[in-house]
Amino acid sequence: MPLLGCIADDFTGATDLANNLVRGGMRVMLTMGVPPMRLTVDVDAVVVSLKSRTVPVTDAVRDTLNAADWLRSQGARQVYFKYCSTFDSTPDGNIGQVTEALMDALGTDFTIATPAFPDNQRTVFKGHLFVGDVLLHESSMRDHPLTPMTDPNLVRVLQAQCSRKVGLIDYRVVAEGEGAIRARIAQLRAEGVGIAIVDAISNADLARMAPAFHDIPLVTAGSGLASGLTANFGISPSEKASSLPAAGGFQAVVSGSCSLATQRQTLAFAKTGRPAVGVDPLRLAAGEDVVGDVLAWAEPLLKDGPVLVYSTAEAGAVKAVQAKLGVEQGGALIEHAMAAIARGLVERGVRQLVVAGGETSGACVQELGVMQMQIGTQIDPGVPWCHAYCDGAPDGMHIALKSGNFGGEEFFTKAFALVDA
Numbered sequence: 001m002p003l004l005g006c007i008a009d010d011f012t013g014a015t016d017l018a019n020n021l022v023r024g025g026m027r028v029m030l031t032m033g034v035p036p037m038r039l040t041v042d043v044d045a046v047v048v049s050l051k052s053r054t055v056p057v058t059d060a061v062r063d064t065l066n067a068a069d070w071l072r073s074q075g076a077r078q079v080y081f082k083y084c085s086t087f088d089s090t091p092d093g094n095i096g097q098v099t100e101a102l103m104d105a106l107g108t109d110f111t112i113a114t115p116a117f118p119d120n121q122r123t124v125f126k127g128h129l130f131v132g133d134v135l136l137h138e139s140s141m142r143d144h145p146l147t148p149m150t151d152p153n154l155v156r157v158l159q160a161q162c163s164r165k166v167g168l169i170d171y172r173v174v175a176e177g178e179g180a181i182r183a184r185i186a187q188l189r190a191e192g193v194g195i196a197i198v199d200a201i202s203n204a205d206l207a208r209m210a211p212a213f214h215d216i217p218l219v220t221a222g223s224g225l226a227s228g229l230t231a232n233f234g235i236s237p238s239e240k241a242s243s244l245p246a247a248g249g250f251q252a253v254v255s256g257s258c259s260l261a262t263q264r265q266t267l268a269f270a271k272t273g274r275p276a277v278g279v280d281p282l283r284l285a286a287g288e289d290v291v292g293d294v295l296a297w298a299e300p301l302l303k304d305g306p307v308l309v310y311s312t313a314e315a316g317a318v319k320a321v322q323a324k325l326g327v328e329q330g331g332a333l334i335e336h337a338m339a340a341i342a343r344g345l346v347e348r349g350v351r352q353l354v355v356a357g358g359e360t361s362g363a364c365v366q367e368l369g370v371m372q373m374q375i376g377t378q379i380d381p382g383v384p385w386c387h388a389y390c391d392g393a394p395d396g397m398h399i400a401l402k403s404g405n406f407g408g409e410e411f412f413t414k415a416f417a418l419v420d421a
C-alpha cells in the first residue's frame with residue numbers, strides 16, 4: 001500500500017516530483033490521470049499526473065478530488081498536492097481553490113504551502129518567492145501567457161485564491177526546527193489561519209520543516225519538499241528505490257522535439273553511425289504513408305541496436321513547416337505520426353523506448369495506452385527511465401520521456417548504456 005499519495009497539476013511536474021521521491025528512497029508509481037483500476041505494483045508513493053494547472057477551477061477541483069479519493073482508497077496516509085515552483089496561478093485559481101477543496105475532503109483545518117525548490121533556484125523568504133536572484137514578479141514569470149505572476153508575496157497571492165485565512169511560518173521559526181514549527185502551527189491555528197506559507201531558503205530548511213508535517217493529512221508544495229518528507233515514513237535514500245525489472249527487447253528513440261538540446265542530441269546520435277531516419281512533415285501532410293515507410297525501414301535494423309526516428313529540425317525549417325501547415329495543425333499531425341511510429345516500433349519488439357519532446361511524449365504515452373509507470377534511475381536530471389505495461393508490451397517495457405531542453409548531448413546513447421539489463 002502506498003504511504004504517500006501525490007497529485008500533480010501537470011505531467012512534467014509529476015515526473016519531477018516522482019524523481020525527487022525516488023531520490024529520497026521511495027519506490028514510486030506515476031499514473032496518467034486517475035487509473036480505472038487498483039495499483040498493480042507495490043510502491044511507497046503514487047503520483048497522479050493531472051492537467052489541472054490552467055483548466056477552469058471547477059474542472060481542476062473535480063479532477064483533484066477524484067484523484068484524492070482514489071489515492072485514499074489505495075491506502076495513502078497523507079496527500080501531497082504538487083504545483084509549480086513558481087506558484088503558477090491567478091486569483092481565479094487553481095492552487096488556493098484546489099487546496100481548500102482538498103482540505104474539505106480530507107476533513108482538515110490546516111495545511112502548509114511552500115513552492116521552494118532551492119536546487120532549482122526557487123526560494124521563499126518572508127513569504128516572498130525568489131527565482132534565482134530576483135523576486136518572482138521580476139522574473140520571466142511576469143510575462144507568462146496563462147499565469148502571469150505580478151506579486152512575489154505568496155501570502156497575498158494565495159489569500160486572493162482562498163476563503164480561509166493565509167498566514168506565514170517564517171525562516172526564523174524554520175531555522176529553529178520541528179518544535180518551533182509545531183508551536184507556530186498551533187499559534188496560527190488559534191488565530192484562525194487555515195493555510196501557512198512556509199519559508200525555505202535551502203534544502204536544509206526543507207529537511208528541517210518536514211518532521212513537523214508528519215501528522216497533517218495534506219501538504220501542498222513544489223517538488224522540493226519531497227526528499228525531506230520521505231523520512232517521515234521511516235524511509236531513507238537507497239539505490240533500491242529506483243530498481244526496475246530487467247530491460248530487454250529492442251531499442252529506439254522517437255524524437256519530435258525541436259528544442260536546441262534535442263537538435264544537438266539528434267546530431268550526436270547520428271554521428272555515432274547508428275541508423276537514423278527523418279520524418280518529413282510535408283510528406284505527411286501530402287497523405288503519404290510515412291509511418292509505414294519508417295517502420296519498414298526500422299524493422300530489419302532493430303536487432304543490431306538502437307535506431308532513431310526524428311522530426312527534429314532547426315528553427316528555420318520548423319517555421320517553414322508551420323507557415324504551410326499551421327502551428328497547431330502541423331504540430332498535431334507530426335505528434336500523431338510520431339506516436340503511431342512509437343506504437344509500431346513497440347509492436348515490432350522495441351522494449352526500450354526514448355521519446356524526446358513534452359507534447360510528443362504525451363501523444364506517445366496516450367497512443368501506447370500507458371496508464372502507470374514505475375520510476376527508475378535518472379539518466380540526466382529530471383529524466384528517469386520508467387517501466388510500464390501496455391497492450392503492445394504486456395510483458396512490460398522501459399520508457400524515458402525527455403522534455404525538449406533536458407539532457408546532455410549524448411543523452412540518446414547514454415540512456416541505453418544506463419538501463420538495467
Ligand code: ADP
Pocket residue numbers: 256257258259262281311312313317318319321322330331332333334335356357358359360361402403404405
Ligand atoms: P519540446 O519538449 O521540445 O517543446 P514538444 O514535443 O513538446 O517538444 O513540441 C514540439 C512540437 O513541434 C510538437 O507539436 C511537434 O509535433 C512539432 N514538430 C516536430 N517536428 C517538427 C517540424 N519538423 N516542423 C514543425 N513542427 C514540428
